[in-house]
Amino acid sequence: MRRRPWPGSGGVSRLAVAFVAAAPAAFRGSALEAMIAARDGRAVLMGEQAEQAPEGFPVLARPFRTRDVHALLARLRRT
Numbered sequence: 441m442r443r444r445p446w447p448g449s450g451g452v453s454r455l456a457v458a459f460v461a462a463a464p465a466a467f468r469g470s471a472l473e474a475m476i477a478a479r480d481g482r483a484v485l486m487g488e489q490a491e492q493a494p495e496g497f498p499v500l501a502r503p504f505r506t507r508d509v510h511a512l513l514a515r516l517r518r519t
């Protein structure tokens with residue numbers, strides 16, 4: 441089945457990873473989570489609440505450098 445891009449996505453119909461600044465409780469079950477999942481994507485959460493209680497989501501902890509992003513992406517590829 442061909443996926444249609446969602447409004448405002450610039451035509452993106454598939455994605456691998458989305459970096460989202462959100463608390464896990466607010467993100468879980470949200471429309472954004474559904475849009476990312478519908479396009480076979482995975483969410484990486486960022487921010488203080490995500491760092492304190494990731495609730496099963498991958499988290500990019502601050503401060504981070506380019507190599508931290510690369511390491512996180514490599515871990516996601518293996519899982």
